[in-house]
Amino acid sequence: MKMIIAVVQDKDSNRLTDALAENDFKTTKLSTTGGFLREGNTTFMIGCEDGEVDDALDIIRNNCSQREQMVAPISPMGGNADSYIPKPVKVEVGGATVFILPIDSFFQF
Numbered sequence: 001m002k003m004i005i006a007v008v009q010d011k012d013s014n015r016l017t018d019a020l021a022e023n024d025f026k027t028t029k030l031s032t033t034g035g036f037l038r039e040g041n042t043t044f045m046i047g048c049e050d051g052e053v054d055d056a057l058d059i060i061r062n063n064c065s066q067r068e069q070m071v072a073p074i075s076p077m078g079g080n081a082d083s084y085i086p087k088p089v090k091v092e093v094g095g096a097t098v099f100i101l102p103i104d105s106f107f108q109f
């Protein structure tokens, strides 16, 4: 058995939930925050059999889009904030950041 942990953008969350449910995957969603953008994203926990991992990855791939986002960098530490004009930079976010973990045991009581 494997645990798939997928960090996706909030915008893709409902679509991905529906697609996974349609294909009989069981999911748990967590509201999370990215360490770089400090914005909300959604983390899916998907427990599945080894042979189902590829199907789950296809569904994630097909339902999560890459988007460009503008980020205003925070002001430099110790610098004079008055003269600092933040220049937004473009970063590419998503589609999904996926980790696959082996599961030792699975219980439901």
Ligand code: 2BA
Pocket: 007, 033, 034, 035, 036, 037, 038, 039, 041, 091, 092, 093, 094, 095, 096, 097
């Ligand atoms: P964030 O940490 O908010 O990162 C959002 C996007 O900002 C990233 O998109 C990446 O394009 C960019 N970015 C992140 N760190 C950067 C840096 N030091 N310099 C320049 N650009 C940077 P993604 O790579 O698609 O990541 C989307 C979200 O997935 C991340 O949100 C984070 O919540 C999660 N994530 C990504 N890699 C991870 C990892 N190795 N471990 C845990 N979570 C991860």
